[in-house]
Amino acid sequence: MSHNPYALPAILAVTAVTVVIGAYGLRLVRTTSDLLVASRSVSPRWNAAAIGGEYLSAASFLGVAGLILRNGVDMLWYPVGFAAGYLALLLFVAAPLRRSGAFTLPDFCELRLGSTPLRKLSAAFVIFIGWLYLVPQFQGAGLTLQTVTGGPYLVGSLLVAAVVTGNVALGGMRAITFVQAFQYWLKLTALAVPVLFLVLHWQAQGRPAVTPPSGNTFAAATTVHFDSSAVLTVTTPTTVTVASEPVRLGTGDHTFPAGTDVTFPAGAMVPSVAEAATGDGWLLPGTGSGGLFAAYSLIFATFLGTMGLPHVLVRFYTNPDGAAARRTTLVVLGLVGMFYLFPTLYGVLGRVYAPSLLLTGETDAVVLVLPGLALGGGIAGELLGALVAAGAFAAFLSSSSGLLTSVAGVLSSDLLGRGSARSHASSVRGFRIAALVAGVVPFVLAMRVATLDVSLVVGLAFAVAASSFCPLLVLGIWWRGLTDFGAAAGILVGGGGAVAAVLLTFLGQTGTGLLATLLHYPGAWTVPLAFAVMVGVSLATRRRVPSTVAVTMLRLHAPDALRPRTP
């Protein structure tokens, strides 16, 4: 594939704007609280756009479309769940959490249950979830730079990791609020404008069928490069070109070794590969691997996981009161929902214009290459391709910034720090060192760990959050009977189960059959388990209910107008 001359300047421009806005914000940073929470002086509209900007990561920008391209309708549960997570947050958490005054999840543990060990445990989970979420962001950056410029994988990841770590370490939250808000609108534009052209182009071509009865065909002559060996199943004999030699592929399976270039003529049938769904399996629900169980696991993990994501919660502190937190969440739900209308279209049109990605397995790249493939090599296709590449970088930069800020905050205050008696200067220095650590670890992991699909990894991060922090928040806010023992047991059993499933999935040790389904899609069993253990152990340790519970409940639930004076 030829490389887009406008993509690199566009990517560098987004990165430069991020750095410049960050630097502008930096001049406003005066205290530690500025550095961490934007001094609570951010207006709701900016705040909502910033939350949206931070939330829409590589998984949303690239991953969702890629999964839809490959697996079809069942994957729509990802965008639906990513949006519905904000509704769950709105219903059960937003206002009381803001009123609690907790800035991070460990703060909430301390405030509600007064337990330092529980605080440390939840800090460990925040860091695990943060890193699990950061790895695919850095990998997505590598993939993007490689796809659009042909540059080495390492460079894209390094660029994002370095800019984000530097920005967070120097500017903190105040700086990134403006960056994030800007990046939400950039991401929306970068998906919406190209897709408009793509749909018009598809209309002008007489709406080629997305799922033709006889199977998809290559719209134009297409050269497919196999980075790893692949088995293609051919149903209609085709003559292809391999190393300038015509080769006739008969009906049946054909194995191509790694490094092969195969050119299919225009109009040739797209062979099928075992990993990608075809025909009705793509179009109709419930036909993918895991079936109903997988669908409900995804629903559990994504609906309930959002409230437990560390970078989402931090933002709530920037609302002036509980009612504002609620309104902000509603605006975010609208903004995020609007965004998710678009990735689906890329996945669907990818079936028509980018079937070669199915053969190579690089479906995560569909958003990046679709404008070029559909509109041809002209300037329109290249400019639109550059726009999506810029949007993708905005996604990596903004999500990574939010995640890194949270992980660094927890690292510096809970694990590296020595209490609150430190001076202002040393606590700022501590935060900066923590930011460096928080950025380097996932970067190294991104380079060493096998690349799984971006959305799958992020889905696992959601599952861990849903099985640990969701029960903690929901029960902590609404049930007086929660104890520190109950909370810790629930987090260890439910969250620990999800973590084990994640690690086994990463190591490829999930076995087959039912066990593999349970480990690939942990949400449906780990979330109910976490709730059950938390309630059960709390009831068994009833005398450990904190004596301050009535005061805490008043603080969480009293309407803003009646609030006793609390910080």
Added chain:
Amino acid sequence: MTELPPPAPGRTRIVLAEVARGRRASTEFAEQSPVGDALLRGLVRTQLGHALRFAAVVLVGLGGLPLLFALAPSVAGARPLGVSLPWLLLGVAAFPFLYGVGALYVRIVERTEQEFTDLVKRPD
């Protein structure tokens, strides 16, 4: 989804009737007296009820879809407007639905809080 029960539970009002004879409700509330605590418990129960009811709406409206598609393949295969129904529901309709549920919820809980505030702050 439109017929929701009146927000403030009767129990709260009974307690307030006793309060009116003695001290100000806002004082009871802020000082965490047994009366104030009862007021708070009533409010929390009401608000949790709202949250659970709205969650149930989503649980049925969206969470029921995989089951519906599995049990009624003809629904999954329907093509209104030439587009497969599951794609329309999950790819488009789900998002305005979620926003609508959220917007209605915010209106209702804000009204509940306003009524509670008026009740507690009522002058003697």
